[in-house]
Amino acid sequence: MTLSPPLPSLELAALETLAGPLLLVDAWRRVTAATPEAPTRLGASFQPGRPLTEVLGISEGPEGIEALLLQGRALEATPAGGGTGMRVRAVALGEGRQRRGWVVLLGDEPEGSSSEGDAAETFHGMWTREPGMKHLFRLVEKVARTESSVLVRGESGTGKELVANALHAISPRRKGPFRAINCAALPPSLLESELFGHVRGAFTGAVRDSPGHFRLADGGTLFLDEVGEIPLELQGKLLRVLETRTVIPVGGRASVPVDVRIVAATHRALRREVEEGRFRADLMYRLRVVPLFLPSLRERRGDILPLARRFLGQLERQGSRHVERISPGAQRLLQHHDWPGNVRELRNVMEYAFVIGEGPVLHEADLPPEFSESRPPSLATRTARPAPLPVDRPPAEELDPATLRAVLEQAGGNRTQAARLLGISRVTLWRRLRALGDEPVR
Numbered sequence: 001m002t003l004s005p006p007l008p009s010l011e012l013a014a015l016e017t018l019a020g021p022l023l024l025v026d027a028w029r030r031v032t033a034a035t036p037e038a039p040t041r042l043g044a045s046f047q048p049g050r051p052l053t054e055v056l057g058i059s060e061g062p063e064g065i066e067a068l069l070l071q072g073r074a075l076e077a078t079p080a081g082g083g084t085g086m087r088v089r090a091v092a093l094g095e096g097r098q099r100r101g102w103v104v105l106l107g108d109e110p111e112g113s114s115s116e117g118d119a120a121e122t123f124h125g126m127w128t129r130e131p132g133m134k135h136l137f138r139l140v141e142k143v144a145r146t147e148s149s150v151l152v153r154g155e156s157g158t159g160k161e162l163v164a165n166a167l168h169a170i171s172p173r174r175k176g177p178f179r180a181i182n183c184a185a186l187p188p189s190l191l192e193s194e195l196f197g198h199v200r201g202a203f204t205g206a207v208r209d210s211p212g213h214f215r216l217a218d219g220g221t222l223f224l225d226e227v228g229e230i231p232l233e234l235q236g237k238l239l240r241v242l243e244t245r246t247v248i249p250v251g252g253r254a255s256v257p258v259d260v261r262i263v264a265a266t267h268r269a270l271r272r273e274v275e276e277g278r279f280r281a282d283l284m285y286r287l288r289v290v291p292l293f294l295p296s297l298r299e300r301r302g303d304i305l306p307l308a309r310r311f312l313g314q315l316e317r318q319g320s321r322h323v324e325r326i327s328p329g330a331q332r333l334l335q336h337h338d339w340p341g342n343v344r345e346l347r348n349v350m351e352y353a354f355v356i357g358e359g360p361v362l363h364e365a366d367l368p369p370e371f372s373e374s375r376p377p378s379l380a381t382r383t384a385r386p387a388p389l390p391v392d393r394p395p396a397e398e399l400d401p402a403t404l405r406a407v408l409e410q411a412g413g414n415r416t417q418a419a420r421l422l423g424i425s426r427v428t429l430w431r432r433l434r435a436l437g438d439e440p441v442r
């Protein structure tokens, strides 16, 4: 390191103790000094006076250096020196004409990013680094162009509604309405009139005609969330509507034509519901022409910390606090939590920690109480522990063939990836496929 620091090296070292590795940058956006750890983090030493864009490997322009220095946005940098990716943030020294430069803080390496080297992708509000999720995005793009009914399966908070939104937003129907209805949230009688509408006087309180979601979604997309919760008696009516493309409002006689594309979602294995007599097989086939499977957050742990930082970034834009780092202890707790509420739970946890904590570091103690009850497993048990199965997931023998095939298709035929998405071993997947006759016996 051959920088000639404007600050004595003792002071730079003290700064690093307080804030982590950092760079001093002059008003011409050149790096003039660095703390002792910074060159190691950046993967190389460099001469003073190098442009910041070059040292951090960020672009010129509004999404790169201008976002970092002028808008105060945190960025993910991939340093030219070959260091691992890291989050960087800048603090200005002086304002306007008085600007003397910036202090650039080199944040933590987003965990899970360096080993796989996968670039992040944001797709209609969904962020990921995981290949399986990116493959799902490509499927969504393909399917969106068609009229096929799509059934999205995933636990609560995995992004099923975002997928439904994306399917609509990319489709030829995007200029039409998008309506969503949660079929689990309403009692059967109300659900029927919410879906198909009613005529005035159909029941007590029906003081005027109501069109219902099918008609309101005419020309667009109707998202039937938690479709597995529709009671049997209503399932027959829904099937009739899907097949005839007409609705008869409750209390009405005339059928009204509707032009709607259906996207349905469930956290249940519908095939099991069919086997147990709770769901009509004909309706299941009608709804799941294209099944899509959303993995839980614990099945894509590489996304946890980067997503946590993204949520912090969003909170910072609204709030007054700046969080530079998540402490190693808090990172461990986040990384090993089971996340039954998936991405929604992660976002809420980060909001809690952002509000409860103070200062530039997010500590273990800032996390909600349930985190202080859980202990992260030791490294030995952590590596030995299999990923837990989602709560509603059936054992491997019960996974229905269509789900297996859909997940395999989603993983682009990659069995290791498919097994990971299903939370089963590759060998179990292979055995299951062989039992179904999908796998040649070797």
Ligand SMILES: Nc1ncnc2c1ncn2[C@@H]1O[C@H](COP(=O)(O)OP(=O)(O)OP(=O)(O)O)[C@@H](O)[C@H]1O
Residues within 6 Å of the ligand: 125, 126, 127, 128, 154, 155, 156, 157, 158, 159, 160, 161, 162, 163, 225, 343, 344, 347
């Ligand atoms: N990959 C992701 N990146 C960023 N945010 C996400 C991602 N997945 C989900 N979210 C966020 O998590 C929350 C829950 O998403 P969404 O409502 O789509 O989940 P869901 O599976 O439909 O949940 P539920 O079944 O409980 O209705 C939303 O705030 C959404 O923005």
